[in-house]
Every structure is written in structure tokens, then in C-alpha cells.
Amino acid sequence: MIDDPIRRIVIVGGGTAGWMAAAATARILGAMPGLSITLIESEQIGTVGVGEATIPQIVLFNALLGIDEPDFVRATNATYKLGIEFIDWVRPGHRYTHPFGFYGLDMMGIEFHHHWLKGRTLGDRHSLDDYAISIVAARAEKFLRPRPDQPKSPLSKLAYAFQFDASAYARMLRGLAEAGGVTRVEGRIVDATQAGERGLIEHVTLADGRTIAGDLFIDCSGFRGLLIEQVMKAGFEDWSKWLPCDRALAVASERTADWQPLTRSTAKPAGWQWRIPLQHRTGNGYVYSSAHVSDDEAAATLLAGLDGAALGDPRPLRFTAGHRKAAWVGNVVALGLASGFLEPLESTSIHLVQTGIARLMTLFPTRAFDPRAIARYNAMTLREYVDIRDFLVLHYNATERDDTPFWDYCRNLPPPEGLKAKLEMFRASGRIFREHDELFTETSWLSVMAGQGIEAAGYHPAADLLADDETLTRLRHLREVVAHTAAAMPTQQEFLRQERSLAEQPLARAS
Numbered sequence: 001m002i003d004d005p006i007r008r009i010v011i012v013g014g015g016t017a018g019w020m021a022a023a024a025t026a027r028i029l030g031a032m033p034g035l036s037i038t039l040i041e042s043e044q045i046g047t048v049g050v051g052e053a054t055i056p057q058i059v060l061f062n063a064l065l066g067i068d069e070p071d072f073v074r075a076t077n078a079t080y081k082l083g084i085e086f087i088d089w090v091r092p093g094h095r096y097t098h099p100f101g102f103y104g105l106d107m108m109g110i111e112f113h114h115h116w117l118k119g120r121t122l123g124d125r126h127s128l129d130d131y132a133i134s135i136v137a138a139r140a141e142k143f144l145r146p147r148p149d150q151p152k153s154p155l156s157k158l159a160y161a162f163q164f165d166a167s168a169y170a171r172m173l174r175g176l177a178e179a180g181g182v183t184r185v186e187g188r189i190v191d192a193t194q195a196g197e198r199g200l201i202e203h204v205t206l207a208d209g210r211t212i213a214g215d216l217f218i219d220c221s222g223f224r225g226l227l228i229e230q231v232m233k234a235g236f237e238d239w240s241k242w243l244p245c246d247r248a249l250a251v252a253s254e255r256t257a258d259w260q261p262l263t264r265s266t267a268k269p270a271g272w273q274w275r276i277p278l279q280h281r282t283g284n285g286y287v288y289s290s291a292h293v294s295d296d297e298a299a300a301t302l303l304a305g306l307d308g309a310a311l312g313d314p315r316p317l318r319f320t321a322g323h324r325k326a327a328w329v330g331n332v333v334a335l336g337l338a339s340g341f342l343e344p345l346e347s348t349s350i351h352l353v354q355t356g357i358a359r360l361m362t363l364f365p366t367r368a369f370d371p372r373a374i375a376r377y378n379a380m381t382l383r384e385y386v387d388i389r390d391f392l393v394l395h396y397n398a399t400e401r402d403d404t405p406f407w408d409y410c411r412n413l414p415p416p417e418g419l420k421a422k423l424e425m426f427r428a429s430g431r432i433f434r435e436h437d438e439l440f441t442e443t444s445w446l447s448v449m450a451g452q453g454i455e456a457a458g459y460h461p462a463a464d465l466l467a468d469d470e471t472l473t474r475l476r477h478l479r480e481v482v483a484h485t486a487a488a489m490p491t492q493q494e495f496l497r498q499e500r501s502l503a504e505q506p507l508a509r510a511s
Contacts, residue, residue: 004367007034010204010214012189012227014041016166017336017353018220019173023065024357025218026180029364037181038212040204042188052283053081053263053276053347054161056100061354065176073501075172077279078164080143080261080492082134084346086451088267091400096127096451097262098346099134100159101146102443104478110460113446117430117459119475122468128450130479133157133486141259142489154485161347163263163276163283185212189221192231200331200369201231215367218360219334223341228324228334235325242393242416243321244292244409245271245343249299250285250315254308259492263347266305267399269293270406273305274344279496279503282308287343292406319343321389327381328374331367333360340385345392351439355384387438390419391448398423398452423454430456 009025011018022039029035062072072078083099090096104112116128129135133154137143147155178184187206195202203213204227219227228234240246255277264275271288286302293301299314323340327333335356342348359380363373397415401407415423418435425431426449432442466474496502 002366005032005034006215006365006367007036008214009035009037009216009218010212011037011039011218011220012204013220013222013336013338014039014170014174014184015220015222015336016170016173016350017338018218019170019177020061020350020353021218021220021335021357022177022182023173023180024061024361026177026182027065028361030180036183037177038183038185038214039177040185040187040189040206040212042186044188052166052278053084053163053274053344054350055347056159056161057351057354058161065173067172067176070499070501072169072172073162073164073496073499074503076162076164076168077281077503078162078501079259079278080495081161081163081263082138082143082158082261083132084263084265085138085260086265086267086395089265089272089395089399089401090451090453092403094453096447097129097132097135097138098444098447098451099129099132099138100161101132101134102157103128103446104131104475107474108462108465110462111432111442113432113450114430114460114463115466115471115475117456118463118471121459122472124472124475126475126479128447131475131482133482134159136482137486137489138260138262140486140489141261141491141493142486143261143492143495144489154482160261163278165278165280166350185210189226192227194231198330198369199232201227215331216365217332219332219338220336222337223319225324225334225338227332228327228329228338232329232332234327234329234334236320237322237325238320239322239342239389240320242389242413243343243396244289244406245287246318246320247290247295247298248285248287248317248319248343249295249302250283250317251302251306251313252281252311253284253306254311255279255281256308258307261492265345267401267407268301268305269404270298272345273302275307281311282306285344286314287345289406292404292409323382323385326378327356328377331365331369333377339381342385342388342392345395346388346440348388348439352384352388355439356381383436384439386416386418387435387440390416390422391440391444393419394423394445394448395452398449398454400453423449426454426456428457430459 083097085097087095146158189204190207191205193202203211266273270293273286276283288298319341327339336353363377396410432445
């Protein structure tokens with residue numbers, strides 16, 4: 001039996017990250033003898049609350065917690081999401097979609113896109129979008145869950161995520177966590193006491209003088225990094241060279257009649273604007289570079305780009321793209337914004353919380369805090385941040401836009417080495433490799449590289465095992481099957497109604 005187990009877990013900060021950590025930790029470790037889990041948060045300290053779009057891995061996290069999906073959708077005013085639409089990123093008037101799921105059908109033992117690339121040399125100029133059930137369905141406002149029991153149907157290729165009210169999600173998670181034995185403490189932390197040669201934190205002190213002792217502290221305090229940075233001095237790696245946007249303005253607007261299950265990202269003169277449609281309102285924001293536009297100009301651009309009346313004044317957010325040099329120091333593990341921030345362009349913020357929790361559970365320590373486990377955690381976290389950074393930089397770097405100084409900077413920026421290697425490989429041969437089980441799959445890299453106008457000079461030789469006319473025939477058939485399948489799907493509103501997932505009293509204001 002382990003003789004020095006963790007007995008007291010203290011989570012610093014609530015919000016989405018804190019309550020995700022609390023709910024998951026209680027679910028996975030709650031039965032450990034003598035374990036207590038305490039979450040400290042203060043109602044005086046606000047949460048960022050702008051991350052409302054997710055990627056498909058959130059479905060697995062909710063399933064782990066035993067959350068009933070229709071209940072979750074109804075409680076959080078959620079809508080479904082089949083991908084992200086990018087508008088004006090290559091040039092004004094251009095658009096493409098990064099889908100969840102896959103394109104077409106692999107044939108002759110090679111990926112579908114090599115046949116698509118061959119088709120282009122034969123004069124078939126149909127977009128990749130026409131081969132993705134997620135995209136075709138989303139543009140028609142259709143939705144259906146995947147059908148793995150129909151392996152020959154495009155529906156087996158579907159994947160989905162959610163767009164939801166992050167505050168409502170945190171409340172739901174809080175209920176689950178407290179039901180699982182988590183104790184919530186209201187208070188503001190003003191000090192932390194360290195001890196021993198390694199400087200492990202013994203307890204934190206609240207503004208009213210109370211002290212909360214712990215063995216393991218999970219820092220979910222947001223950008224401040226209350227423990228990981230202010231106490232443990234982890235340090236911060238600044239990536240603003242590659243990701244120059246350093247501010248955001250967020251505002252909710254009235255819901256419109258558009259029920260496409262898509263998050264939308266529209267390029268603007270000094271950054272990009274998000275549009276996230278929920279059941280009760282639409283979330284909007286402008287992520288921008290303060291070196292290239294004033295806050296007042298950014299606010300005017302944001303408000304002018306709304307498709308419904310604003311429900312308040314834009315809320316400002318300042319950040320620096322990058323990450324803690326160590327997400328785990330001593331007995332402190334940082335999650336969420338306390339760990340780093342890579343902007344919400346591909347909806348990865350909540351996912352990074354999820355993977356941080358998963359790594360912590362895999363490498364869960366004893367009070368000895370084995371340096372090898374900590375080093376592994378930090379190496380895996382850094383690798384994930386680097387992979388996501390490179391994917392985000394691709395969007396900015398692969399553009400034809402030369403209409404503003406911001407886009408001139410992004411277009412002319414030498415890409416990081418990992419991105420450079422991927423681009424060179426695709427341009428030469430159409431090949432894409434997913435490194436070390438990275439988050440973004442070959443489909444994701446393909447969608448953005450092709451969507452951003454990067455041309456491949458070749459394709460896999462096995463594609464020529466099909467005669468030219470057979471290649472064109474199969475491509476046409478796949479487009480027809482995808483279009484026919486999407487046409488038969490219910491609309492998202494119909495699906496929500498069938499599932500009894502429509503909110504009973506949709507709100508018309510930000511929560």
C-alpha cells in the first residue's frame with residue numbers, strides 16, 4: 001500500500017476550468033480513502049467566460065462525468081457544432097470550413113485527398129467541402145449524431161461538438177462536483193505558505209484569515225497564475241511573435257434565424273471576429289493586435305459586424321499568447337488560463353483544460369512528487385501547446401491578404417520549424433503526417449492548408465491505380481451521396497425538438 005498518498009486536493013479558482021477539474025477529480029478519485037477535494041473561489045473575482053465553442057473531445061469528457069446529453073444541451077442553452085467556418089482569411093470574399101469528421105472515402109489503400117488532388121489535375125475543381133458530410137449538412141442547418149452502425153454511410157464519418165453558455169456549464173459541473181463530495185469555499189486568497197527545500201505549498205490564507213491546507217494544489221486562477229506564477233515562479237514563454245493578437249472584446253447579441261451548427265471566424269483588418277450561436281443568444285468577439293488597431297476602432301468593428309442587436313457593451317480582455325515554462329512546479333499544477341493562452345481561433349481553450357486533467361490523472365502523484373512524473377507532465381504539455389500554436393499560425397501565415405499592416409506582418413512571418421516542415425511536405429507531395437498523436441488530425445491540417453490556398457504539386461502514386469475516368473466517376477458519386485445524405489437529415493432545430501433539448505425559457509441576454 002502507498003504510504004504517502006495525496007489526502008487533500010485544493011483547487012484555486014472556479015469558472016469552467018476549476019469546476020471541470022473538481023468534477024473530474026471527484027469522479028475519478030473520489031472513492032480514494034481519506035481524500036478531500038476543496039475548491040476555493042471568490043464571487044468578487046470575475047471569470048473570463050468567453051470560451052463557449054468546443055471541439056469533439058468534449059463529448060468524451062461529458063460522458064466520463066455521466067452527463068445526459070439532452071439535459072446538458074437544454075441546461076446550457078447549447079447548440080451543436082460540426083465545424084468552424086473561416087471567412088475572408090485568404091482574401092476578402094473567400095470562405096472555407098474546417099469540418100469535424102472526414103472527407104470522402106479512402107480508396108486503394110491511400111487517403112481520399114490524394115484522389116481529390118488527382119481529380120484537380122483532370123479538371124475537376126470541386127472544393128474539398130463538397131466531400132465532407134459535416135460541412136454540407138451544416139450549411140443546410142442540418143444535424144444528426146454519428147451512425148457508426150452504418151459504416152457505409154457518410155453519417156459514420158460525422159463528429160460533433162457543442163457551443164454553450166460557459167457559465168451555465170460551470171454551474172452544472174459545480175452541482176456534479178459537490179454531489180461527488182467536493183467542498184466549495186468562498187474566499188479570496190491573499191497569501192500562500194511554503195515549506196521545505198522544494199518550497200511546496202503547505203496552505204493558502206484567505207482575506208478573512210482562514211487557512212486552507214493541501215497536499216496538491218490545482219491552480220485555475222486564470223491569467224494571474226496566483227500560485228503557479230506568483231508563488232512558484234514558473235516563468236512564461238511569450239509567443240506573441242507568432243501570434244500577435246493580444247486583446248479581445250466580447251459582446252452578446254440577439255439570436256437570429258440562422259441555425260447553422262457552425263462557429264464562424266471572420267478575418268478583420270487587425271485580427272478576426274468570432275460568432276458563436278447559442279439557443280438564447282449569439283456570442284461575438286474581436287480578437288485583435290493592439291499594435292495595429294486602437295481599442296475604440298476594434299469596438300466599432302466588432303459592433304458593426306454583429307447580425308443582431310448587441311445585448312450590452314463589449315467587455316475587454318488582455319492577454320499574451322504563450323504558456324508557463326512549467327505547468328507543474330512542486331505541488332502546484334496549473335490548468336486553463338493559468339497554464340497558458342493560445343487564443344480561441346480553433347476552440348482549444350476548454351480542450352486544453354480537459355487534456356491537462358487527463359495528464360494529471362495519468363501521472364497522479366504521491367506526496368513525494370516524483371520529479372520524473374512532473375517532467376513528463378511538463379514535456380507533454382509543452383508538446384501540445386507547440387502543436388496547437390503551429391496549427392494556429394498556419395491560418396495567419398498562409399494568406400494572400402496584403403490590405404493592412406497586420407496581414408502584411410502575418411504573411412511575411414517565417415513559420416515555426418514544425419509548421420514549415422508540414423508545409424514543405426504537403427506542397428511537394430500532398431502528404432500530411434500527424435506527429436506523436438497530436439490534437440489536430442490529417443483531416444484538420446488538410447482542411448486548413450487546402451482552405452487557405454496552399455497547392456500540392458503532387459499526389460500519392462497509388463491514386464493512378466484508378467483510371468482517370470474512374471477517378472472522376474467516383475468523385476462525382478461521393479459528392480452525390482454526401483449531398484443526398486445531408487438532404488435527408490433533420491434540421492438542427494428539429495433535432496433539438498426531437499431530443500427535448502430546446503431550452504424551455506431561452507434568455508435573450510448574456511448570462
